[in-house]
Amino acid sequence: MSAPLLEVRDLRTHFFTREGVVRAVDGVSLSVDRGRTLGLVGESGCGKSVTALSIIGLIPKPPARIVGGEVIFDGRDLTKLSERELEDVRGERIAMIFQDPMTSLNPTLTIETQLVETIRRHNDVSKREARRRGIELLDEVGIPNPDARIRDYPHHLSGGMRQRVMIAIALSCEPDLLIADEPTTALDVTVQAQVLDLLDELRREHDMAMIVITHDMGVIAEVADQVAVMYAGQIVEQASAVELFARPEHPYTEALLGALPQLEDAASRAGRLTAIPGRPPSLLDPPEGCRFAARCPYAGEPDGCAEHPPELRELRPGHLVRSEHPASERARSREGAPA
């Protein structure tokens, strides 16, 4: 196995506000292999978008700042690059698409302009050539009549179409890594599946790595090879998708999976969804110990996980957990295995 394409090590991004320091990303480590998809999942506010933006340096510089860690992309630490160097990386080596296609495209410029400017920024081609390439891309993402639609303005297209355009723009320079931040959240359910399929297909065709950020486990199940679960600014579990769904370890992950509405489950058929009691901690003043302790059914055991922050440790090869009470250990202790 070659070295991972992207390796984030203990990344810390803090927001320096008037109220205090918000530790939005507080020790995130993850990695993405070439040509593979990493799913980054967690509830709103856990810091997943900030992580993504930190990777390509798009956090708002005041008030945010990367205070620690490294982002190694293809051998270079992106946190050490100048703005100009980052501009060369963005769009060409790493592309990003965002949640809301309504607002993510400039309403006063045509699709053509927004495509062509990206292409010509990173490639030395004529306008005509760039336009031709743009039409090709639109075709590839499944937009009918691309040579007509390329002249449209964003408000002429439906939500799903717009997201396809965003994808086309992202792919236009053949990036090695695509970061998709909640790519389907703002779309109709019927369109969601189409877009996910498209993403997956394109990834395979262009041999592209992908980070898909979502709060929806269903999306993870569809597209992810690897999964990283994030809670309160930290990665709490990382494993292959198969492994994660089969044998979740972290209490939070278990709760997330439990919260998924299941058609087979009588309770959710009756209209009741299981929610996780409580709320995530404030990142302005996070707890000293395990951040999930307040909502964790297993916290408070004599290990004192509320006081001492647990480390991210490798439970099994390829399966990392940040908890004193991973599921397998809980089962063993119940079975009376030697401690």
Next chain:
Amino acid sequence: MTRLIVRRVLWTVPVILLVILMTFVLMRQIEGNPFRHSERAIPESIQQNLEEKYGLDDPWYVQYLRYVKGVVTLDLGPSLVLRNRDVNDIVREHFPPSLELGALAMAFALVFGIPLGLLAALRANKWPDYTAMVVANVGFAVPSFLVATLLIYFFAVRWGDVFDVPTSGWESWQSKVLPTIALGLGPMAYFARLTRGSVLETLQQDYIRTARAKGLRRRRVVVVHTLRNSLIPVVTAAGPILGFLITGSFVIEQIFAIPGIGRYYVTAVTARDYSVVMGLTVLLALIVIVANMVVDILYGILDPRTREAR
């Protein structure tokens, strides 16, 4: 776009008729004798002669129709006060300087105001922002006549040896510098503040983030994506301001002895020169209408979403 223009042009007709009517009524409401300008009373017979000569002894509806006809045929009649001149002549000779002054002041305001506001927004809450906003606030608060007098004092008199600008007049290009600045400083400050606010708001938009995520150079992000979209409120404000600059420059014209329409307008009202007042009011109403139409057109160019809304 053509439909918009056609509709606007058609709307102009009832608006102008209303303007004529209102001006006519208002001018008759304020008392005053157009022929008496000094303390010397005018003998009765002479007053009658004058009223007969200018048709002021006709019934009001005859006079009103005469005005309407005059506007339609573009023959605005003779001036009651300047006995050897027609309103048409006055407009032809004195409108261009006002138009020029207004346009120059507008250009000044835009050329200096927008970059200033942009600079302030891009360096928000740092010293370039504070400096720019102080300049803007001063320009906004200080009345134009004070600015005018100060400019004349310093640049034309005190440092007259260094700067070759005259104290007044409107002939050489040098004489146009100080009045332009005096008139344009207020709008410039206004545009700067408006641009700053608008740019700051635009920078929060998602599509700016997208543009940056595409790796576009900062300059392109600012100019093509940010500035264009930020200009919409500026354009909206610019229309009425242009109308105001052309019509409201009386004080500046007076101070700098510029032979523009503003001076004529105010002196005509004071002197009760009905035909001049009517002619100029109609002219100025047209200017405002045109300015607003230009704004609407620009709006359509800047924001394609509004084009179809008609």
Next chain:
Amino acid sequence: MRITTRALVAAVVAGSFAVLAAGCGGGGAGGDEGGPIDQVITINWGTEPPSLDPGLATDTTSADVLLNIMDPLVKLGDDLEPVPNLAESWDISEDGKTVTFHLRADGRWTSGDPVTAHDFEWSWKRTISPDLAADYAYQFFGIAGASEYNSCKSGCAAMRDEVGIRALDDSTLQVTLTSPQPWFVQQAAHTSFLAVHRPTVEQFGDNWTEPTNIVTNGPFELARWDHNSRLDLVRWDDWRDAGSVKLERINGRMISEGTTAVQAFEAGEIDMTAGLPPEELPRLKDTEAYSQYPGLGTYYYGFNVEQITDVKQRRAMSMAIDRQSIIDNIAQADQLPATGFTPEGMPGFDTLNPDSPWLPASGDIDQAKELMAEVANPKTDVTLLINDSPGHREIAVAVQAMWKQLGLDVTIRQQEWAQFLEFLGPPPDASVDVYRLGWIGDYVDAMNFLELWTCKSGNNNSNYCDPEYDALVAEARQTADNDDRYELYGELEDKLLGEDGAVPITPIYWYTYVQLERPTIKDSLNVNLLNQTDYSKVEEVEAG
């Protein structure tokens, strides 16, 4: 990006400075010295002359220009006596009712035609005609048949022939008056009495005064007239006495804003300006350029005698005004405190001036209070009407304070000019108790001032009517002998402001005219009592 925006702003700012400094050193417009001695001067007319048609011109700016581009029959000398000009002599008949002017032979129009008496006859009748509707037609009403012609509705052609103006031949103009008017010859110096060039007027109609069309006959020609901007005159070398005219060219600006005009003078752009703003006077008085001339005008407050009915109250109010203080602190141009209605400088002043006891120069508040106490039913709520030109309000406030000491509650009502005139009437609006006004002489005889107060006068805004006064005026009109007439004027002044005077008005001061003049022209430049400047007498010399 930082570089681009900043650089843009910096570049534009730097660029503008460079542009302004482009004429570094300024050519020939530095400081107070002005340009070289080349007999070319730049003056400030002040405003745009509303009309250069002598028949229609009613304001001082138009008069200023006209008197330099046209050739009147007579001019006024230093003592305001008529001096022969285009008329080399004149005869007055025994009964004083016929004046015959004898014109010089060498008068010329710029078109080449000679100036004849026929020109004057045509021009004067034109001004009197109802068609022209001239404001100043009334100046001619002393001529037989004039007022009838002016108000004629039908048969006007015949009436026109009846008017007492006849050109007996090319150089003789005979005028028949309604009564002996000894001041008539002086009156002929007024702009209304200038001749116009008939073919030009007939050809161009209303536009005949445009610079491309106009034809004149005086020492200067109209070189350039950009309306509301510039009016330049140039010496007309074919004028009959061009040799005596020193100035080559007069460039004229039209700067109406007083402060700007002063700044233009100080920047060396103009060589003369009138109408100085009062607040600058203290500073300007000490400069070498300051020039002051007495004027033939009276600034006065008038009473509405139907509102302030008791003469004792009017006298008291008149005595309470500290005129000198107003002159020293507000008007600030060394005006003269008035001691009668007719101003000093008017011929016969010494005889007619009443030296009124009701017009103490520094006011006499004690006497005034005593007088006030004698008033049975004083009007204590007084409304003072003024117009909105600069300076009037300050004087009104001062007088308000002075009258407060008499126990009067004065409300100052400031009106815009045209509205103000409506309130004045005559007759004045009932709400007006006191009003402010000024009267400037049209021609140089006290009749011009005293006839205001006849019962029917269109300029009597005080509701004052005394048949005896009217009788005296009628008598004076018929009195040809100057001294006798001045005696009658004295009686009239007494009726107004004498010991037993009705005091329908209280004059405050007599006008002065103040100007800034470049030292090179200061000596030869003179403004006469009627605020006229004869540029044919002005010469640029080395400043001594």
